[in-house]
Amino acid sequence: MSRKNIAVGIDVGTNQIKIIVAEANQNGLPIILSATSSESRGIRHGYVENISETAKSLRTAINTAQRESGIEIKEAYLSIGGIGLGSIFSHGSTVITKADLEITKLDLDKSVKSSESSIPQSMIMNRRIIYTIPLAYKIDGKISLGNPVGGKGAKLESKTLFITCIEKHFHDLIRAAEEAGVSIIDVTASPIAGSTVTLNKAQKNAGCVLANIGAETVSIVVYENSIPISLETFSIGSNDITNDIALGLKISLEEAEQVKLDMPHNHSKKRLEEIVVARLSDVFELIENHLKRIGKNGLLPAGIIFTGEGAKISPIEELAKVYLKLPSKISGALSGAQDKGIQIQDPKWSTAYGLCVLGLLNDDDSSIKIGWGPTFINPLKSTIRKWFSQFLP
Secondary structure, three states: OOOOOEEEEEEEOOOEEEEEEEEEOOOOOEEEEEEEEEEOOOEEOOEEOOHHHHHHHHHHHHHHHHHHHOOOOOEEEEEEOOOOOEEEEEEEEEEOOOOOOEOOHHHHHHHHHHHHHOOOHHHHOOEEEEEEEEEEEEEOOEEEOOOOOOOEOOEEEEEEEEEEEEHHHHHHHHHHHHHOOOEEEEEEEHHHHHHHHHOOHHHHHHOEEEEEEOOOOEEEEEEEOOEEEEEEEEOOOHHHHHHHHHHHHOOOHHHHHHHHOOOOOOOOHHHHHHHHHHHHHHHHHHHHHHHHHOOOOOOOOOOEEEEOOOOOOOOHHHHHHHHHOOOEEEOOOEEOOOOOOOEEOOHHHHHHHHHHHHHHHOOOOOOOOOOOOOOOOOHHHHHHHHHHOOOOO
């Protein structure tokens, strides 16, 4: 980039590539310089099917973002999503080696490493671990409250969440970006990027689920006690609703998309609601079953928050309350911190904007660490963090 304190977030979706360029202003606050989108090609269910086609789409989107922002884009932060994104729970343990049985950070690392080694090969084969998130520790069989370093015991056990993606999809996405002329600084799981600007610390602490309704997938991340405790992706999305409307009302896909977005039309409102409710019920059943598997169905006080391009389908909030028995809301508008920043009303931008904010927070020699918080050296980034503290644990 031609100016300092610039971050570019690229969200590659099935239908659209969304790019946000943001800058830390003189007061250290993030300002959105441009928010652009263009048609995405070569992507299916969130993963790259044709690297060449995806690279061409990225190049077109990048050229538009450069023109509108006035910034030359040479490097960026990239999100990864799609049906290959998921999470694995695993347990591990280690024997405390110090003579006085005091637990050190090395013991924590060994215990978490043991968790990774305990993952069955069939579950981790061809997959890449993106995040390693310790969820809980036990000292001699008893739950440790907080960080166990400094405590004493003979054995330390850990329960760890590993967020993973398909290795090939990870490399294909980076290769497509590089063919488009952009160097990738870091790759972030889409739900994690989106959660940085859609969920506040109170929601994350109390317990909530963020659901990103994409074109061909729905991804969810569950938070409790300020850390992600589960992540999952389902092979269903807003395109399925469009297809159902087209079949049910005997209209073209283009008209069905307009009807779905609640544009003026002459079709039966009752029939349309029946079609949309049937498909959304499928989505909520998948989410409910996942919450049951992790023991959190009906037990997330901050409820479910919707984001993504399908979040604004009109009955989604009320239906979620009925089916999931949780508070429900659509993510609010995203914006720059100052009036001159571009105002974004659509929740579909949350992932790209989250990438930018993480990028502005990210020092050259430190990175965002889920649950433990980043370290900041640059005073400008310290100011950004003060603004960002509303979202941090």
